[in-house]
Amino acid sequence: HRVARFEESVEIVAGLLRDGDAHVDGTHWSAVDAELVLAPDVHRRPPIVVAAGGPRTMRVAARFGDAWNGFVPTDPAATVPTDLLSLLDRTCEDVGRDPSTIARTVDLGVDSLDVRGARGRSVEMLGKLGELGIDEARCYVPCDPTHASRIEAIEALAELAGSI
8 A cells, every 4th residue: 555655655755846736635645636836947946756665656656756875885896786676677667668768866874984895896886877778876875873973974985985
């Protein structure tokens, strides 16, 4: 039920943002003749980014998303990125969409403080993502919740980004 509810809600939001109106009489959500009165300019509307990792949510991304988002491990040997991108491409083709028309974004946990040599793996993984055609990688830096450790992690991430 969660994916079905999610799909209906994304369909409603996509209709409102793209066309200014939506007509969805779903099982979980309904928007009958809904109208977005203050609709954004078509060239300045927020993009619809759908996070998806499985076949059903990937179909939602392919049908309604301006961009797809996935989570990948900080392991350059992992096949997760290529597996997800292959699923995205196949799903786009299944719904009649050109796979090149959807932006590709990922979330990546980065150990900027180099615990057990992770910094090198992070750099290698970010390079691999670039080679795979990822448009945007959002890096999450885990750290202790103190101000000093956050500053240290951000500085280390900036150094990491500068080495790519």
